[in-house]
Amino acid sequence: MGDVLKLVAKRLGLGLVTLLVVSILIFFAVELLPGDIAQAVLGQSATEETVQAMREQLGLDRAAPIRYLDWLAGAVQGDFGVSLVSGERVSEAIGGRFANTLFLAAYAAVIAVPIAIILGIAVALFRNSIFDRVANVLTLTSISSPEFFLGYVLILFFAVRSSMFPAIASISDGMSFGDLLYRSFLPALTLVLVVVAHMMRMTRAAIINLLASPYIEMARLKGAPPWKVIVHHALPNAWAPIINVVALNLAYLITGVVLVEVVFVYPGVGQLLVDAVSKRDFPIVQACCLVFAATFILLNLAADVGAILTNPRLRHPK
Amino acid sequence: MGMLKDKDVLLKIRDLHIEGYSDEEWIEIVHGVDLTLHRGEVLGLIGESGAGKSTIGLAAMGFARDGCRISGGSVEFDGMELTTTPKSDLRALRGSRIAYVAQSAAASFNPAHKIIEQHIEAPLHYRIQKRVEAQEDAMALYERLRLPNPREIGFRYPHQVSGGQLQRAMTAMAMACRPDLIIFDEPTTALDVTTQIEVLAAIRDIVDQFNTAAIYITHDLAVVAQMADTIKVLLKGNEVEEAPTEQMLESPEDDYTKSLWAVRSFKREQKSRPTDGSPPVVSVQDVDAAYGETKVLEDVSFDIYPGMTVAVVGESGSGKSTTARCITGLLPPLKGKILFNGEEMPPRYQDRSWEQLRQVQMIYQMADTALNPKVRISDIIGRPAEFYGGLKGTELKSRVDELLDLIELDPKKFYNRYPPELSGGQKQRIGIARALAAEPQFIICDEVTSALDQLVAEGILRLLDKLQDELNLAYMFITHDLATVRSIADEVVVMQQGRVVEQGPKDAMFRPPHHPYTDLLLSSVPEMDPNWLTTLLEERGVDNIGEAAEV
Structure with missing residues (x-):
C-alpha cells in the first residue's frame, strides 16, 4: 500500500505542475480574445474616458506576464478576483454552481455506470446475438444524437406529452433531496444516454479481448458455465481499461454538460462559463477553466490508482 | 497391453475429423484419427506443430477451440458419445471426469485469483467438497507434488510463484476432482531442463498413484519415452503409427517416425582455436x-x-x-x-x-x-x-x-x-x-x-x-x-x-569431471531410454532434482 500512497503523492505533484501549465494557457488564451476587454464590458456607448478609467481599474495597462503573476498569486490563496459584470467574488459565483454541477454529474453517474457495466457484461456474454446488436444500435443512436436534441426529445415525451417530469430543472437551496432528484431527472437522463454507450462498449471490448487468453480456455475446460467465465475469470482482469473509460466519462459529466444545462436551464457551472465568455468576464472564465482542469487531473489520478488496485501484480509484488 | 480388456476402455475415438476455419472456408485439419485409451493407461501423442495433437487432445474432452469444429466421427468417453452430448452435460464432465493441463501454466492460471481459489473452483462447483475440505485436499496434493510450503503456497497469486511450481500446481488442480482422464498438452515445453525433470517426476507419480489415464501431448521424443505406455505418431492430421513405447523406440516402422528418431544425429567436427595468434573476433x-x-x-x-x-x-x-x-x-x-x-x-x-x-x-x-x-x-x-x-x-x-x-x-x-x-x-x-x-x-x-x-x-x-x-x-x-x-x-x-x-x-x-551445475544441466536432459527418469530418480532421490538439487 505504501507504494500506492507514494504514487498518489507523485501524481498529485505532477498534477499541480500540469495545473500551472494549464493556468498559463488559460490566461493567455483569454488574452488572445479579439477586442478590448474594457470596451467589451462597458459596451458600445462608453466614452473614451470611461474605457480608459476601466482599463486602469482592471490593471490592463500593465504587461500581461505581470498581470498573470498577480492573478496566480491570488489564485494560489483562493482569491480568483471579482466578476467584472456583477462585482461578485468569483469564488462565491462559482461555488454554488459547481456544487449543482457536481450533483447533476453524480446523479447521472450513479445511474449510468452500473447500467453501462452490467449491459457491457451482458453483451459480452451474449456476443453476436440479437440482444448484443440491439443494445449496440440503441446505445450508438443515443451517443450519436446531439445532447440538446436528446434533451428536447425527452422534454417532448416526458414533460410536454405526459408531464411526468418538469421541463425546466430549476432548483434552489431549500429543496428536499427527493425534490432535487425529481426536478433534475430529465437532464440527468439525457447525460446517462450520452455516456452509457461509450462505457458499455469499452466493457464489452475489454472482456472479449481477454476471451482468447489461455486462462479463459482453462476456465472453460474446468467446466465453468459461460456467465462465470465472463464475470469471475474475464472481468477481474478487464478492470483497468474499464476504469479508465469510466473516469473519462465522469470528467465529461462535469465539464461537458454546457448544452444540457442550457436546454434545461439548470444552474450549473457550464452555463455560467458560457455567459462569462460572451460577456468577457475573464476572472470567471479563468476560474472555471482551472476548476475543469483540476477535475480532469483528479479523475485521471483516481483511474490510475483504481487500475493499480485491481491489478494483483501491482497489489501483491513478488 | 494384452491384459487390458474391452471393458477397461475409457476413451474410444473413431474416424475423428476436425475442421478449422480460415480464409472464409472450413479446411479439414484432422483426417480420420482413431484412438483407444484404457483406464490407467498413458498414451503419448507426438508430432510436429500442425500435426493436430492439441486439437485431438481437446476433442477428447468434446471441446473445439473457437474457429474449429468436430466435423465427423465419434468420441466415446466411458460409454458416453461426446459429439452429440448437449453442451451443459459436456461441461459437467470437464474438470470433474476429464481434466486438462496446459502448456504454459503462467498463462493458464488466472492472474486475478489466488492459486488455491482456482484449484477449488471445480470441486466447489460440482459440490464434491466443502470449501475447507477442498483446501485441505489441495494442500495434500501440493505436498504430494513436492511443492515448497504446501500449506501456504496456494494462497499466493500465480505471478508470485515460479514457472515449474506453477506447472505442478496446475497438475494438482487437474487432480482436484480425481478425474478418470487428464490431457497433458505439452506441459513441460516452456520449462528449463532442470525444472522439467521435477514436473515430469511429479506428473508420473500422481498419474500412477491415482491410476489416472492420460493423453500426453508433446513434440519431445525423449520426454514421451519417460511418460507413455503407448506412443502414437501424428503427421499433418493423420496417424502415422502406434505402438507400445519400447517397441516404438527400438524398431519404428514408418519412414517418417524413423526420420524423427534420427534428428539428433547431426554432428560436425569440432574446431579448435586458431594457432596463428590472431585475436578473438x-x-x-x-x-x-x-x-x-x-x-x-x-x-x-x-x-x-x-x-x-x-x-x-x-x-x-x-x-x-x-x-x-x-x-x-x-x-x-x-x-x-x-x-x-x-x-x-x-x-x-x-x-x-x-x-x-x-x-x-x-x-x-x-x-x-x-x-x-x-x-x-x-x-x-x-x-x-x-x-x-x-x-x-x-x-x-x-x-x-x-x-x-x-x-x-x-x-x-x-x-x-x-x-x-x-x-x-x-x-x-x-x-x-x-x-x-x-x-x-x-x-x-x-x-x-x-x-x-x-x-x-x-x-x-x-x-x-x-x-x-x-x-x-x-x-x-x-x-x-x-x-x-x-x-x-x-x-x-x-x-x-x-x-x-x-x-x-x-x-x-x-x-567428466564437470562443475556440479554443468553436471546437473547435463544429467537433466531427457534421454530416449524409457527408464532414464526412473534410473535418475533412483540415483539422485526424488527430493534432489531440479531446482531443489544441491549444486
Whole structure:
C-alpha cells in the first residue's frame, strides 16, 4: 500500500505542475480574445474616458506576464478576483454552481455506470446475438444524437406529452433531496444516454479481448458455465481499461454538460462559463477553466490508482 | 497391453475429423484419427506443430477451440458419445471426469485469483467438497507434488510463484476432482531442463498413484519415452503409427517416425582455436551489468574466435541474453570491456560506428515477431544491404537473390512475398539472410531453433554450419538445449545466475569431471531410454532434482 500512497503523492505533484501549465494557457488564451476587454464590458456607448478609467481599474495597462503573476498569486490563496459584470467574488459565483454541477454529474453517474457495466457484461456474454446488436444500435443512436436534441426529445415525451417530469430543472437551496432528484431527472437522463454507450462498449471490448487468453480456455475446460467465465475469470482482469473509460466519462459529466444545462436551464457551472465568455468576464472564465482542469487531473489520478488496485501484480509484488 | 480388456476402455475415438476455419472456408485439419485409451493407461501423442495433437487432445474432452469444429466421427468417453452430448452435460464432465493441463501454466492460471481459489473452483462447483475440505485436499496434493510450503503456497497469486511450481500446481488442480482422464498438452515445453525433470517426476507419480489415464501431448521424443505406455505418431492430421513405447523406440516402422528418431544425429567436427595468434573476433572481459538496481551479470568473460561457434548455455534468467545485449550495445555494461578484433568498442550502440555495428548481427528466437509482417521479403533482406553496403537498383536486387540462394530459398518464389505466407523454418531462414546481408564477421543466434520442430531445426543448424564454412563466420549460440550444443558447438560457456561457472572446448565439457551445475544441466536432459527418469530418480532421490538439487 505504501507504494500506492507514494504514487498518489507523485501524481498529485505532477498534477499541480500540469495545473500551472494549464493556468498559463488559460490566461493567455483569454488574452488572445479579439477586442478590448474594457470596451467589451462597458459596451458600445462608453466614452473614451470611461474605457480608459476601466482599463486602469482592471490593471490592463500593465504587461500581461505581470498581470498573470498577480492573478496566480491570488489564485494560489483562493482569491480568483471579482466578476467584472456583477462585482461578485468569483469564488462565491462559482461555488454554488459547481456544487449543482457536481450533483447533476453524480446523479447521472450513479445511474449510468452500473447500467453501462452490467449491459457491457451482458453483451459480452451474449456476443453476436440479437440482444448484443440491439443494445449496440440503441446505445450508438443515443451517443450519436446531439445532447440538446436528446434533451428536447425527452422534454417532448416526458414533460410536454405526459408531464411526468418538469421541463425546466430549476432548483434552489431549500429543496428536499427527493425534490432535487425529481426536478433534475430529465437532464440527468439525457447525460446517462450520452455516456452509457461509450462505457458499455469499452466493457464489452475489454472482456472479449481477454476471451482468447489461455486462462479463459482453462476456465472453460474446468467446466465453468459461460456467465462465470465472463464475470469471475474475464472481468477481474478487464478492470483497468474499464476504469479508465469510466473516469473519462465522469470528467465529461462535469465539464461537458454546457448544452444540457442550457436546454434545461439548470444552474450549473457550464452555463455560467458560457455567459462569462460572451460577456468577457475573464476572472470567471479563468476560474472555471482551472476548476475543469483540476477535475480532469483528479479523475485521471483516481483511474490510475483504481487500475493499480485491481491489478494483483501491482497489489501483491513478488 | 494384452491384459487390458474391452471393458477397461475409457476413451474410444473413431474416424475423428476436425475442421478449422480460415480464409472464409472450413479446411479439414484432422483426417480420420482413431484412438483407444484404457483406464490407467498413458498414451503419448507426438508430432510436429500442425500435426493436430492439441486439437485431438481437446476433442477428447468434446471441446473445439473457437474457429474449429468436430466435423465427423465419434468420441466415446466411458460409454458416453461426446459429439452429440448437449453442451451443459459436456461441461459437467470437464474438470470433474476429464481434466486438462496446459502448456504454459503462467498463462493458464488466472492472474486475478489466488492459486488455491482456482484449484477449488471445480470441486466447489460440482459440490464434491466443502470449501475447507477442498483446501485441505489441495494442500495434500501440493505436498504430494513436492511443492515448497504446501500449506501456504496456494494462497499466493500465480505471478508470485515460479514457472515449474506453477506447472505442478496446475497438475494438482487437474487432480482436484480425481478425474478418470487428464490431457497433458505439452506441459513441460516452456520449462528449463532442470525444472522439467521435477514436473515430469511429479506428473508420473500422481498419474500412477491415482491410476489416472492420460493423453500426453508433446513434440519431445525423449520426454514421451519417460511418460507413455503407448506412443502414437501424428503427421499433418493423420496417424502415422502406434505402438507400445519400447517397441516404438527400438524398431519404428514408418519412414517418417524413423526420420524423427534420427534428428539428433547431426554432428560436425569440432574446431579448435586458431594457432596463428590472431585475436578473438569478440572478447567479453569482466562484464557486469544490471537492469535498474538488479544486478544480472557478474564478471562475465569469454572469447569467440573467427569461424568458431561458442554455445552459451544456462537456464532462463542465467544472463545469456543479457550478455548478448551487452555485446550488441543495447545494454551498456556497468563495468568491463567488449573488444572486437582486439579493439575496444564503445559500450552504447549509439556511440559505435557503422562499421562496428555492421560486424555484429543478431538472429532471434521468434522469427514470427522479429520480421515485420507488412514488409516484403526483398525489402527485409535488402534494407541492411542498402544501409551498410550502399547497394542500389539491380546491384541490390542481385545481392538479395544471392542471399536467398545462400539460405536455400528460391529467389523467384520468395522475392516478392510477405513473412506471414512463410512457414516457421522459412521465416527463420529469412532472419538469417537479414543478418548475412550486412556481411558481418560475428552473429549472435538467440535460441534460433527452440521455436521450431526438430526436423526444421536440424535444417537450420545445417544451414548455419554451411554458412560458417563458406563465410568464416563466428557464432555466439545462445540455447538451453544441450542436444543442439552437442551437434554444433566448438566451445561451451555455462552460465548460472549471471556468472560463468564453466567454459572450455565442447569435448572437454561433455566429459567428466564437470562443475556440479554443468553436471546437473547435463544429467537433466531427457534421454530416449524409457527408464532414464526412473534410473535418475533412483540415483539422485526424488527430493534432489531440479531446482531443489544441491549444486
